[in-house]
Amino acid sequence: MKIQTTPTTDMDALTSILSNASSESSCAPVDNTVENMVFGGYYILVFLLALNGNALALWIFSRQRGTSSPANVFLLHLAVADLSYVIILPLRATYHLTGGHWPFGEIPCRVAGFLFYVNMYASLYFLACVAGDRYLAVVHAVRSLKIRRARYAHTISFSLWALVTVSMAPLLVTRQTAEVDGLTVCLQLYREKASRKALVSLAVAFTPPFLSTLSCYLLIIHSLRRGSRLEPQLKLRALRTIGLVMLIYVVCFLPYHASRATFILGYAHPDVSCQTRRGLSLANRVTSSLTCLNGGLDPLVYLFGAEKFRGTVRRLFFRDRAGGSGATSAGELKGTHESSVSAKSEF
Incomplete structure (x- = not known):
């Protein structure tokens, strides 16, 4: 499957569209100073947040050689994807x-656009x-034990990297x-290509x-509601992780793809007014x-979704309570059913 099929042979046409849109007599020039300041400050804030969170995650996951679960392997590669864009x-x-x-x-400019899409779809x-x-x-806790191996997860991850790259x-x-x-515009920062082929590629x-x-x-939630053998605390952690991941989709990914689809369908339409075109561009x-915020939110997925990551963070930042927390965690997990043993490293 080819993830990104948007060619750049229409670059001249796109440049013409941008130029025409900015020079229409009905479209008076607007002052974007405030908008640019807000975007600039926002990117600096996300950079600091995502760099620290994902660098810490990468350091922790890289120190878990030989004991990583499949979920931790995927989260390790997710941290690499985030850092590549941050x-x-x-x-x-x-x-x-x-x-x-x-x-x-x-x-x-090319590298910035390339890393944007690699990060988004790898994530x-x-x-x-x-x-x-x-x-x-x-x-399928017991039946999946043979296939849920770290080496298989690495194989899948490297295959995905190759596909996306x-x-x-x-x-x-x-x-x-x-x-x-009179300004040099990097078209890859906010890729604006109005074609049906781009819409298909997006979907x-x-x-x-x-x-x-x-x-x-949804299947996990259904299983938990039917009475999974996971302990109550592990169920709560699972539901929190699910909720957080879906929140990332709703905040970071769904708005972009919905907006981009609308932009592709409407921006170059001859009947679209200048004001509407400006709204679509904004x-x-x-x-x-918002997709960049994914890099700042993913460390929360590591925190809620990886027991060893959470334990390491607790030891690093809450050393005074590390002993008590460790004892409590061991007591909670002791004597769990097979399904809890299979899932505890993920939740």
């Missing part, structure tokens, strides 16, 4: 703080993998900057991981910025 957020911030001008040149698929692994751990590779070899009204990229994640979590930028 590092270019300062470029986005600079773009806005300089008034919508891209001063870094062509190659950094979606790794979250889907976590959901699938937890479905097996809760609903190959799908996004065209973004690295095609021109992505344009001169619009193919987003729908499979979203439906897979939603289905797995919605596209706002929802695109």
Whole structure:
């Protein structure tokens, strides 16, 4: 399956659309100073939050060699995906703080767009993998023990990296900057391509991981309500993790894909007014910025969803209570059923 099939052969057409839109007599120029300051500050804040959280997560998960569960493996790769995009957020911030001008040149623009899509869809698929692994751990605890192995999880993860990287590779070899009204615009920051083919690509990229994640979590909730053998505290942790992951989808991913689909369908339509076009563009930028928040929220998934990660964080930041907490945790997990043994490292 090819995740990103949006070619850049329409770059000249897109540049023309942007230029025409900005120069229409009915569209008076607007002052975007406040908007740019808000976006710039937002990206700096998300950068600091996501960099610290995911760097800590990567350090913790990398120290769990030989004892990692499949879920922890997927979360490790999720942290790598987040960091690969977090590092270019300062470029986005600079773009806005300089008034919508891209001063870094062509190659950094391509890399920024490439890492944006790699992060987004790698994150979606790794979250889907976590959901699938937890479905097996809760609903088919005993039967899934043979296939729920860390080495299999690594194989799946590297295959997903290859799929996403190959799908996004065209973004690295095609021109992505344009001169619009005297400013250099990096078209990859807020990719605005109005074509039906882009709409199909959007659906193919987003729908499979979203439906897979939603289905797995609905089945887990159904199993827990029917009386799963998980202990009550583990059930609560499972439900909290499910709720957090779905919140990430609702806040970070669903708005962007809905807004982008609307943009593709409406932006280039001849009957669309200048004001509507501006609204579509703003919605596209706002929802695109929300996807970056995924990197700041994912560490909460690690905290709620990985017992060893949670224990390490507790020891690092709450050393005075580490002994008591460790004893309580051991007592709570002692003597659980087979299904609890299978799932405790994930919840």
